[in-house]
Amino acid sequence: EIVLTQSPGTLALSPGERATLSCRASQSVSSTYLAWYQQKPGQAPRILIHGASSKASGIPDRFSGSGSGTDFTLTISRLEPEDFAVYFCQLYGTSYTFGQGTKLEIK
């Protein structure tokens, strides 16, 4: 079973700063099947990125995804107040698993 490990667990930044979130797989995975979600308190998650780098519909340009093999990154270029939330990476396709999440909080 592939395990996804996200780092850091918590990231404290200020609005306007750049956020870099990491997701590492325990073995190489196809980038076709790597997604990122955002979850705010009391809400279901929403899809941000699929296929490692493809933005979902309606997602602002400040969000971008990259990576391949075992290392994947979600970057938020300039943080807006509404971006402070928890972010999860996910493997999908033939097996399904989530990373444990990164909490992005206001510094």
Next chain:
Amino acid sequence: QLQLQEWGPGLVKPSEPLSLTCSVSGGSVSSSSYYWGWIRQPPGKGLEWIATIYYNGDTYYTPSLKSRVTISVDTSSNLFALHLSSVTAADTAVYYCASGWYRGWVDYWGQGTLLTVSS
């Protein structure tokens, strides 16, 4: 645009079985375009994928829960269900039903239903 609505008992006693149901609107559970799944989130913790079922009846279960979980589809009522045998306190969580394009990411989520396991 799919809409999912899950419901469940809210409170279950330890060792009892659990059944959750997800009603689907805006699409058919018989469609080959979608998969149907369940995800849970213990309070204050991360997401855990539980199970997936496809239009052809194929299923996927997360290994740690495989022995206790069954996912099924009811085409006559356009819903799908999760059955979990012999719950423990560790099964306390918000349970989400979810869907997306075949073998894709999650595009659609229910609002979540809190299940508490307590005597």
